[in-house]
Amino acid sequence: MxxxxxxxxxxxxxxxxxxxxxxxxxxxxxxxxxxxxxxxxxxxxxxxxxxKVRGSYNKMISLTEAELQKGVVAASAGNHAQGVAYSSQMLGIPCTIVMPKGAPLSKVSATRQYGADVVLQGHTFDDALAYALELKDQMGATFVHAFDxxxxxxxxxxxxxxxxxxxxxxxxxxxxxxxxxxxxxxxxxxxxxxxxxxxxxxxxxxxxxxxxxxxxxxxxxxxxxxxxxxxxxxxxxxxxxxxxxxxxxxxxxxxxxxxxxxxxxxxxxxxxxxxxxxxxxxxxxxxxxxxxxxxxxxxxxxxxxxxxxxxxxxxxxxxMVESGRYANFSMIVKDKPGEMQRVLSSISELDANIQSVHLDHVGKDIYPGYAQIELALETKNQDHIEEIRRVLKNNGYVVRDSD
Missing domain, CATH: 3.40.50.1100 (Rossmann fold)
Incomplete structure (x- = not known):
């Protein structure tokens, strides 16, 4: 310890x-x-x-000169990769990072910009780790663990x-x-x-x-x-x-x-x-x-x-959704002049900011003479969302959450 x-x-x-x-x-x-x-x-x-750069750098400066010359290998899909790559660049030693094939391109690119040789292997971190350990043995390099x-x-x-x-x-x-x-x-x-x-x-x-x-x-x-x-x-x-x-x-x-x-x-x-x-x-x-x-x-x-x-x-x-700052509603309304304006006015009077409006006249839940309105709203909090639901319901609308 x-x-x-x-x-x-x-x-x-x-x-x-x-x-x-x-x-x-x-x-x-x-x-x-x-x-x-x-x-x-x-x-x-x-x-x-x-x-992560703190641990990786301290690990590498603890290596012998012979170990440094052989370089290091690590497996990571994120921060550890960049920490090891940066530390290797500072010390001027070879560095190979194995990342899963699905790793974000931005993180792959950042790791390469620090001078590392990035190898994409497998679809999970465990796949990348197994291959990194194989490379370590083949190259005689030191494996830099992310935490242990x-x-x-x-x-x-x-x-x-x-x-x-x-x-x-x-x-x-x-x-x-x-x-x-x-x-x-x-x-x-x-x-x-x-x-x-x-x-x-x-x-x-x-x-x-x-x-x-x-x-x-x-x-x-x-x-x-x-x-x-x-x-x-x-x-x-x-x-x-x-x-x-x-x-x-x-x-x-x-x-x-x-x-x-x-x-x-x-x-x-x-x-x-x-x-x-x-x-x-x-x-x-x-x-x-x-x-x-x-x-x-x-x-x-x-x-x-x-x-x-x-x-x-x-x-x-x-x-924003989790904090009640954003909501998506849908409702079926009568397809007649002024109905859309009535809905939007009700919402505007409650100080909700209307982000988008979509109107459909055809759909499995839309009967002749009716239309479906889908609304994206910027709201204040969950209580505000419930107030909007209540007012619309009192005005005769059936409100549903949209995906």
């Missing part, structure tokens, strides 16, 4: 290579989260867009040292958890320096592997559902990480997809921060009061911001 000295040494070796990321106080999020004083540790502003490695964990733990320097009176820290490298390093650094600080891990409810492992007292695999927090959707935590979490972490909590989506949208709107789902879970746990404390100095680690450009609009739309 690593020690605090390993993390302190990693910090010294990384100076000038990785950023000391900002710790930003948010009055808005403090008010929402039961008047805790909420600070955001912005690892989404780290080089390569996530904390002492040097990687020590590198991630430097985030904890920075938090203590930036906010000495911190009382609690919320950390995203996937394989456990980030929280393992942070928890060790924090607890060894100040055991009174609480450290909580946050997982997506769709893949609660670390939480279930703690219940069963050993690392276990769990079934995983699709999640916006794909960066932490690790079905089985690392053994090194599990031991650190069991020793140092106060609790693991979970957030659902609605909470993640709304938090991503809030970060974009209020703080102008583009944050990936896995990076938003820590703040979501505070905004939805998953922890039982108030008026504490709390840090939410925003672990990454690498969101695929094509996914941004869907994130915004999903977040």
């Amino acid at each position: 690593i020690t605090l000295d390993d993390i302190i040494l990693a910090r010294e070796k990384m100076k000038g290579i990785v950023h000391t990321t900002p710790l930003d106080f948010s009055q808005t999020f403090s008010t929402i989260s039961a008047n805790n004083k909420v600070y955001l540790k912005l690892e989404n502003l780290q080089k390569t867009g996530s904390f 490695d002492d040097a990687v964990i020590a590198g991630q733990g430097t985030v904890g040292l920075e938090i203590l320097e930036q906010l000495p009176d911190v009382e609690a820290i919320m950390v995203p958890v996937g394989g456990g490298g980030l929280i393992g390093g942070i928890a060790l650094a924090i607890k060894e320096k100040n055991p009174h600080v609480r450290v909580y891990g946050v997982q997506a409810m769709a893949c609660p592997s670390m939480k279930q492992s703690l219940v069963e007292h050993e690392p276990v695999s769990v079934a995983s559902s699709p999640t916006m927090a794909d960066g932490i959707a690790v079905k089985k935590p690392g053994l090194h990480n599990y031991d650190l979490v069991e020793k140092y972490v106060d609790d693991i909590i979970c957030v659902d997809e609605m909470e993640i989506a709304r938090t991503m949208l809030l970060l974009l709107e209020r703080n102008k921060l583009l944050v990936e789902g896995s990076g938003a879970v820590s703040l979501a746990s505070l905004l939805y009061q998953k922890v039982n404390f108030k008026e504490k100095n709390v840090v939410a680690v925003i672990s990454g911001g690498n969101v695929d450009v094509n996914f941004i609009s869907r994130i915004i739309e999903r977040g």
Whole structure:
């Protein structure tokens, strides 16, 4: 098991290579989260867009000269790939990253721009991992694990040292958890320096592997559902990480997809921060009061911001739907002059912003003399949506949700 000295040494070796990321106080999020004083540790502003570069760089500088010359191999579909590629570029060593064939083109391109040789293999991460391990043996290269490695964990733990320097009176820290490298390093650094600080891990409810492992007292695999927090959707935590979490972490909590989506949208709107789902879970746990404390100095680690450009609009739309800011309605109306105007006037009087209107005269549910109106509305919240439904119903319309 690593020690605090390993993390302190990693910090010294990384100076000038990785950023000391900002710790930003948010009055808005403090008010929402039961008047805790909420600070955001912005690892989404780290080089390569996530904390991953800390661990990968520390792993590589721990290699011998002979090992460096043979290069490194890693498997990843996202942030770890870019962290390893960037670190390899800084050290001037060969780097091969195996990514699944379905990996986002933006992430493949970014990894190649850092100088890595990208190999697309298989359709899942497990396929890519198996092939990466084969390549490692063929090439005699060093495999850089995404989380289950002492040097990687020590590198991630430097985030904890920075938090203590930036906010000495911190009382609690919320950390995203996937394989456990980030929280393992942070928890060790924090607890060894100040055991009174609480450290909580946050997982997506769709893949609660670390939480279930703690219940069963050993690392276990769990079934995983699709999640916006794909960066932490690790079905089985690392053994090194599990031991650190069991020793140092106060609790693991979970957030659902609605909470993640709304938090991503809030970060974009209020703080102008583009944050990936896995990076938003820590703040979501505070905004939805998953922890039982108030008026504490709390840090939410925003672990990454690498969101695929094509996914941004869907994130915004999903977040708006989940928060009651966007709604789709359909209704059958009489096909007569003035009926459309009557519907639109009713909605406008309720201060809903009409985004689009579509009128059909033919369909399986549309009888002669009637038409179907489909509306996309920008609304204020769920109560506003219900008010619109109620007024339209009172005016004689049958309102249905549209897909």
